[in-house]
Amino acid sequence: MEAMGEPKSQERYEDELRSAGMRITRPRKTILKILAEGEGHPDAMTIFHRASEIDASVSLSTVYRTMKVLEDRGAIQRHVFEGGPSRFEPAGGRHHDHLIDTETGEVIEFRSDKIEALQEEIARSRGYEIVSHRLELYVRKIRGRKR
Amino acid sequence: MEAMGEPKSQERYEDELRSAGMRITRPRKTILKILAEGEGHPDAMTIFHRASEIDASVSLSTVYRTMKVLEDRGAIQRHVFEGGPSRFEPAGGRHHDHLIDTETGEVIEFRSDKIEALQEEIARSRGYEIVSHRLELYVRKIRGRKR
DNA sequence: TTTCTTATTGCAAATGATTTGCACTTGCAT
DNA sequence: ATGCAAGTGCAAATCATTTGCAATAAGAAA
Ligand SMILES: [Mn+2]
Ligand SMILES: [Mn+2]
Ligand SMILES: [Zn+2]
Ligand SMILES: [Zn+2]
DSSP: OOOTTOOOOHHHHHHHHHTTTOOOOHHHHHHHHHHHHOOSOOBHHHHHHHHHHHOTTOOHHHHHHHHHHHHHTTSEEEEOOSSSOOEEEESSSOOOEEEEETTTOOEEEEOOHHHHHHHHHHHHHTTEEEEEEEEEEEEEEOOSSOO | OOOTTOOOOHHHHHHHHHTTTOOOOHHHHHHHHHHHHOOSOOBHHHHHHHHHHHOTTOOHHHHHHHHHHHHHTTSEEEEOOSSSOOEEEESSSOOOEEEEETTTOOEEEEOOHHHHHHHHHHHHHTTEEEEEEEEEEEEEEOOSSOO
């Protein structure tokens, strides 16, 4: 019960950067370690804070620059949920969409092949092909009633 | 073949503001006229430019403030598509989602009761109820082949 | 109409997230 | 070890949008 946001090892990230001809620097190592350990969908500031604990010299700029590089290399995915800042998660796992708890900010992943298929159908029927899509459900926990 | 983004008359907008105890000022009249006439999903800058042609004294601040007021009153809806600035459209019509042509920026509306139902089902099964949602298909026109 | 109160406006400055210029490091291939 | 381009920290710049403030104008009351 936990496989969509499949995390990547720090080594895996380093290889992705190295194979792209990028240097594995100290700040990058720190940031990658955090992405590898951390769960969820952290934003830049969160990553920055965690990185600071390991190496106080890492700058927020570098966090942003590194996230951008990883995103461009397809190593991570960026999500911009309503209101908030960009949040990231390792890329490469199965595609999925999100449920965002509007009260706690918690992000729950899900996937619906039916919906995915319907989306394709809709685009096709209009003469288009999907390049990418975004499906976000902003929800509130239902009080009472078990399940 | 044209009913989702059902436009509203300028009078309709004015009444919505008046009934909320707000004043109908000259700049607001100008902006509302544009919303009433204009098609599509314009952004603040576009509205500002069009308004400037009618009354060069209207400021961008007022455009933003007016859009916010209209949004808070539920008269219009705001959409923040990937990358770009907020875009607006009259509220009150049937709910629908969007297809965004990644090459032209054109916005096409659609609705799928099946998808809407599946979303509900997904949220419910996780113990949540949907507060709002966002479904956007970023597409590219399919060359050749008719339909 | 004139008056009066206060919402609204234009303008400039502030925000907040993210990016960028620059001079100074530092990976890492040779 | 060396050399140099890639990478970094920091401050300043962006971009879209918001906000403080003094001046202005709705529109209810007189
Ligand atoms: Mn995810
Ligand atoms: Mn629409
Ligand atoms: Zn999906
Ligand atoms: Zn929908």
